[in-house]
Amino acid sequence: MSSTYLPPLLGESVHEVFYPDVQTTVNLFAIHLRSVAADWDYPAHEHPQYELNYVTEGEQWMTVNGQIYKQKAGELLLIPPGSIHSSQSRNDQGFTYFCMHFDIDDQLFLSLLARIKQVLFSSDSPVTQKIEPVLRKLMNTAPHPTPSAMVQRMQLQSAVFELFGHLWEAVSQEVAQSFTDSYEKIELAHQIRNRLQGLVSQQFKQGRETDTHYGIDDIASELGISSSHCNRVFKQVFGQSPRVVLSEMVLHEAKLLLVNSTRSIQQISSMLGYKDIAHFSRQFKRWSGVSPSQYRLERANEK
Known part of the structure; x- marks a missing residue:
């Protein structure tokens, strides 16, 4: 059924507070935790979703729209939709990374993300520090599947919405820096x-x-x-x-x-x-x- 709610007529309530409606659809794609060898070389590609890419060990060399980023352990990449990107190992060493692609129908959230032109976030950046604990939570669910696939999926969705909450807060702070009134x-x-x-x-x-x-x-x-x-x-x-x-x-x-x-x-x-x-x-x-x-x-x- 529809979530439509008919409030009482004006004057019938002594006091009330309206909380924001939650009517958001989130699609998650290709969530994975992967360790690669020293000869790893993933070809250039693009996709219509945002990609969050977090290195846990080693170094990843990611090329995004012709720009090369050296991503160390603890650093985060936020790759916008439609960006052509490729990944490599260098220095004869492999690395481990966690990756997820997401699409969300919240236009306000997307418009805020679009204002962030930065792709690589250092380990001590506010964005990384806000969402790193939730990324760890997501990664820790992989080796320990629950008896019920449904329960595991709900836990995954819960962690993802928590991640989006922290991401929204961190990105808002980043955007605020571009305003004189902060x-x-x-x-x-x-x-x-x-x-x-x-x-x-x-x-x-x-x-x-x-x-x-x-x-x-x-x-x-x-x-x-x-x-x-x-x-x-x-x-x-x-x-x-x-x-x-x-x-x-x-x-x-x-x-x-x-x-x-x-x-x-x-x-x-x-x-x-x-x-x-x-x-x-x-x-x-x-x-x-x-x-x-x-x-x-x-x-x-x-x-």
């Missing part, structure tokens, strides 16, 4: 993002219209900043305007309702704050390229 802008952008999520979770689902400023002016006023500053800071951090991110949130909610509920498109339109189903249909098609009914039919045929 971490304060990152914190403000996250506050705006959380209020956008609250707007989707509460205002839209109480039948308010979605076509009047999208609530951005109100959010800026509540935070004591101008609308222009609100838009500027948010876009600096996440690479997208609040309006675009809010549209993506509403689209995601609409897709969940269309696929995971038996509600009519008229009901879904009303739940998301549209008084006119035709307006909702036009907006949905502009967002996704297909009508709500066509999207529902296509997803049903995939099951």
Whole structure:
């Protein structure tokens, strides 16, 4: 069933705090811990996912988009999607490394990662120090499989989400260094993002219209900043305007309702704050390229 939640009407709650919704899909590929010999030479290749590569023993010589990186034990490589890279042993010595490829549908997380131009992180960098303990946890699960494959998979996913949490925090700090106001802008952008999520979770689902400023002016006023500053800071951090991110949130909610509920498109339109189903249909098609009914039919045929 859909995760849609209908909150009480305004004024019925004495106090409440909205936590961010968790509606993220993570795909993990080719996770492995490998020791290689002195003649190791992996040819140039690319893939559409991010790659985390961590050397535990020896040295790896990794070429990424023509740039050679000498990766020592305890150092981390974060290779962006589409990067052409190859790996070699040198100095007549092998090495051991842990590698995982990941894809995540959280556009804010991806936009933040995309702002990191650094590929190699030393053992004493904040990024490496944040996620190294979780990488060790992941590596330690390999030699000791649990009796249940399902349990092992859940433990792996739990560790990966912990890793992403630390990676998000570390990357946020890295990005903050590029701003004159340092971490304060990152914190403000996250506050705006959380209020956008609250707007989707509460205002839209109480039948308010979605076509009047999208609530951005109100959010800026509540935070004591101008609308222009609100838009500027948010876009600096996440690479997208609040309006675009809010549209993506509403689209995601609409897709969940269309696929995971038996509600009519008229009901879904009303739940998301549209008084006119035709307006909702036009907006949905502009967002996704297909009508709500066509999207529902296509997803049903995939099951």
